[in-house]
Amino acid sequence: MTEILVSEVGPRDGLQSIDRVMPLEAKKRWIAAEAAAGVREIEVGSFVPAALLPQMADTAELVSFAKEIGGLATVTLVPNAKGAQFAAEAGVDAMSIPFSMSETHSIKNVRKDHPAMLEEIAAASSIAREAGIHFSVGLSTAFGCTMEGAVGEDQVVHLAEKAVEAGAQELSLSDTTGYADPAQVRRLVRRVRAAVGEDLLTTLHLHNTRGLGLANVVAGLEEGITTFDASLGGLGGCPFAPGASGNLVTEDLVLMLNSMGLKTGIDLEKLLDVRAIIEEALPGEPLYGFTPDAGPMLDYAERSAA
Amino acid sequence: MTEILVSEVGPRDGLQSIDRVMPLEAKKRWIAAEAAAGVREIEVGSFVPAALLPQMADTAELVSFAKEIGGLATVTLVPNAKGAQFAAEAGVDAMSIPFSMSETHSIKNVRKDHPAMLEEIAAASSIAREAGIHFSVGLSTAFGCTMEGAVGEDQVVHLAEKAVEAGAQELSLSDTTGYADPAQVRRLVRRVRAAVGEDLLTTLHLHNTRGLGLANVVAGLEEGITTFDASLGGLGGCPFAPGASGNLVTEDLVLMLNSMGLKTGIDLEKLLDVRAIIEEALPGEPLYGFTPDAGPMLDYAERSAA
Numbered sequence: 001m002t003e004i005l006v007s008e009v010g011p012r013d014g015l016q017s018i019d020r021v022m023p024l025e026a027k028k029r030w031i032a033a034e035a036a037a038g039v040r041e042i043e044v045g046s047f048v049p050a051a052l053l054p055q056m057a058d059t060a061e062l063v064s065f066a067k068e069i070g071g072l073a074t075v076t077l078v079p080n081a082k083g084a085q086f087a088a089e090a091g092v093d094a095m096s097i098p099f100s101m102s103e104t105h106s107i108k109n110v111r112k113d114h115p116a117m118l119e120e121i122a123a124a125s126s127i128a129r130e131a132g133i134h135f136s137v138g139l140s141t142a143f144g145c146t147m148e149g150a151v152g153e154d155q156v157v158h159l160a161e162k163a164v165e166a167g168a169q170e171l172s173l174s175d176t177t178g179y180a181d182p183a184q185v186r187r188l189v190r191r192v193r194a195a196v197g198e199d200l201l202t203t204l205h206l207h208n209t210r211g212l213g214l215a216n217v218v219a220g221l222e223e224g225i226t227t228f229d230a231s232l233g234g235l236g237g238c239p240f241a242p243g244a245s246g247n248l249v250t251e252d253l254v255l256m257l258n259s260m261g262l263k264t265g266i267d268l269e270k271l272l273d274v275r276a277i278i279e280e281a282l283p284g285e286p287l288y289g290f291t292p293d294a295g296p297m298l299d300y301a302e303r304s305a306a
Numbered sequence: 307m308t309e310i311l312v313s314e315v316g317p318r319d320g321l322q323s324i325d326r327v328m329p330l331e332a333k334k335r336w337i338a339a340e341a342a343a344g345v346r347e348i349e350v351g352s353f354v355p356a357a358l359l360p361q362m363a364d365t366a367e368l369v370s371f372a373k374e375i376g377g378l379a380t381v382t383l384v385p386n387a388k389g390a391q392f393a394a395e396a397g398v399d400a401m402s403i404p405f406s407m408s409e410t411h412s413i414k415n416v417r418k419d420h421p422a423m424l425e426e427i428a429a430a431s432s433i434a435r436e437a438g439i440h441f442s443v444g445l446s447t448a449f450g451c452t453m454e455g456a457v458g459e460d461q462v463v464h465l466a467e468k469a470v471e472a473g474a475q476e477l478s479l480s481d482t483t484g485y486a487d488p489a490q491v492r493r494l495v496r497r498v499r500a501a502v503g504e505d506l507l508t509t510l511h512l513h514n515t516r517g518l519g520l521a522n523v524v525a526g527l528e529e530g531i532t533t534f535d536a537s538l539g540g541l542g543g544c545p546f547a548p549g550a551s552g553n554l555v556t557e558d559l560v561l562m563l564n565s566m567g568l569k570t571g572i573d574l575e576k577l578l579d580v581r582a583i584i585e586e587a588l589p590g591e592p593l594y595g596f597t598p599d600a601g602p603m604l605d606y607a608e609r610s611a612a
């Protein structure tokens with residue numbers, strides 16, 4: 001049975017996209033409950049200045065908490081080398097730095113062009129390497145940009161190679177904008193892996209802005225991708241608001257993968273129960289997904305044991 | 307460029323699932339507008355007794371109307387040989403008869419076990435053949451049944467062969483219940499085609515009850531399927547109500563296929579405008595889809611011209 005890693009990014013990608021701050025205790029309950037449901041990797045926060053993203057101010061405390069949970073890999077986002085230093089001090093298992101394939105987006109977002117970002121990545125990767133921490137680069141806007149439109153595949157492949165030269169041990173092809181289509185996913189995954197080698201871990205971070213999230217997962221599976229990011233309840237993205245993230249919904253992803261007979265190790269019923277923690281901590285916050293309402297198929301147990 | 311036929315089933319599958327009756331003139335506007343957007347096949351209604359489904363009472367008039375539209379194939383559902391006779395008299399281009407793979411569902415739904423349904427199919431196909439009308443059998447509940455749970459793949463393959471012996475010129479593998487997963491779609495399509503031959507047209511009728519509709523389309527594309535049913539606005543199915551149909555949304559399907567560089571011949575902007583006709587004729591009726599709200603990607607035109 002093929003093992004698939006579903007990496008939960010809700011506590012970071014979900015929470016940083018909404019204005020309200022989830023209390024630390026609720027975040028802890030969320031992380032603990034997902035781990036108990038069988039989730040083996042969670043991005044718990046981001047080491048950004050608290051003045052910029054107060055939602056992420058408790059990231060170091062969450063890392064300490066998550067590290068105590070057996071069998072769980074604790075990941076944080078780091079925007080730059082300074083963030084990498086904080087992550088190393090906190091003792092994360094892995095850190096991920098976003099690198100926007102659209103230079104317009106990169107300059108607008110972090111005020112760095114591509115050469116400047118590559119320097120930052122190299123500096124951050126040195127910190128990670130010295131601390132023995134897994135280092136991932138998120139190739140954001142890899143499938144298109146709301147400012148530039150199309151992002152050339154040649155450019156993505158070239159920047160992917162540069163990111164590996166700068167120290168990336170993992171590349172996460174990220175559909176930040178919900179632009180990816182399944183043919184593009186197959187093409188770009190194949191091209192990037194051909195360029196950087198099959199031995200380097202390539203993963204997918206997909207959004208569901210246009211409803212193509214799971215279709216793109218299928219395309220990724222066809223290309224041999226075995227790690228996918230998702231956010232519980234699709235938190236933090238209204239798929240009906242242009243520009244919003246529309247994160248892939250963890251519950252639907254797990255239903256699909258388990259039904260296909262792929263091994264995620266995640267108990268769907270327990271995962272569905274985790275929603276109550278978010279609903280209680282952030283009342284009224286919209287949560288998404290089809291599985292929470294439709295429920296699994298009658299023969300779900302047979303399928304997932306297949 | 308691979309040509310894909312998107313077959314619109316909303317005027318039948320969508321409208322028969324809601325209680326209100328759409329006025330004939332609105333149905334005509336809908337059909338004409340979709341044809342003008344480039345849709346080449348529409349299931350306009352069903353030849354069932356008006357006492358059972360008053361929503362479908364004007365099917366013969368719609369067939370007359372749709373036949374006058376150039377380049378459009380006019381399809382109707384027929385539940386039995388009697389319906390086939392009406393369809394032949396109306397002069398449809400194609401008729402489709404549902405054949406439930408779950409015998410429990412078949413008996414409950416049309417009070418016929420499998421042998422009785424196969425007799426009905428043979429009788430209907432004779433009528434179609436004599437009239438020179440394309441004859442399709444919809445293998446409903448092929449991916450699972452809300453009453454029986456799993457429906458054996460051996461059984462589906464066996465009944466598919468029987469349907470072809472009874473005169474089917476096309477088999478539509480139908481996920482009536484929203485149970486299909488992408489691995490199952492690939493497996494079942496491959497097995498059915500191996501059994502009945504690649505020359506026989508095999509198509510997919512998918513639902514989106516659990517959000518896997520487009521993921522299952524990708525699986526079907528991988529297996530060489532080139533015809534997919536969909537319903538404008540996902541009309542007639544609330545994907546959040548267990549047991550409801552949750553039809554695949556035509557707009558999202560077309561966005562995905564066109565973005566992939568597949569040739570549907572459908573103009574997405576014109577298709578999106580068709581929703582206004584339904585909204586006006588059935589005020590308050592829920593319509594679904596991501597594309598209507600998110601809009602196409604900035605580089606959509608480049609992608610679809612690829």
